[in-house]
Amino acid sequence: MLLTVNSGFVTNLSFCDSEQPLRIPDNIAGMTEQLQGYFTGRLKKFNLPVKPSGTPFQLKVWSLLTDIPYGTTTTYGAIAEKLGLKNGARAVGLANSQNPIPIIIPCHRVIGQNGALTGYAGGLWRKEWLLKMECMFSPQGLFKF
DSSP: OEEEEETTEEEEEEOOSSSOOOBOOTTSTTHHHHHHHHHTTSOSSOOOOBOOOOOHHHHHHHHHHTTSOTTOOEEHHHHHHHTTOTTOHHHHHHHHHTOSSTTTSOGGGEEOTTSOOOOOTTOHHHHHHHHHHHHHHOSSOOOOO
16 A cells, blocks of 8 residues: 655555555554554554545545444445435445545445446445455444345
8 A cells, every 4th residue: 555645634545456565654653553454353443634635526425425334334325315416326436436545435336326336446346355354343243236
């Protein structure tokens, strides 16, 4: 994983397909601990300064993603409904796919209306892995694949 920080804000978190360790800038105190806490099931919600770059619509979608509780999922349609968009699931899906800070802004928790895993910029296998990991550490254990 590669973390990008600008003026003290996390602006990007990207997946690397090589066996490189997570590179974390020194100026983000607690980032290592928060990511370790997440991946070991101790941290359920990040508390990091983030500043994703996107359109006003994308920023609204990404803001709603941070409200999806750890260990649960929602659908693209449910998010569209929260935004007051009838038939807006595809627009939400497109915005979701452009999320520059995955995991911290948990776009992996959004699934298709029928419960299917659909699209993930980091690869569907990563989305499935993240959901299963959260399920393992979550008392809700609500994921069904």
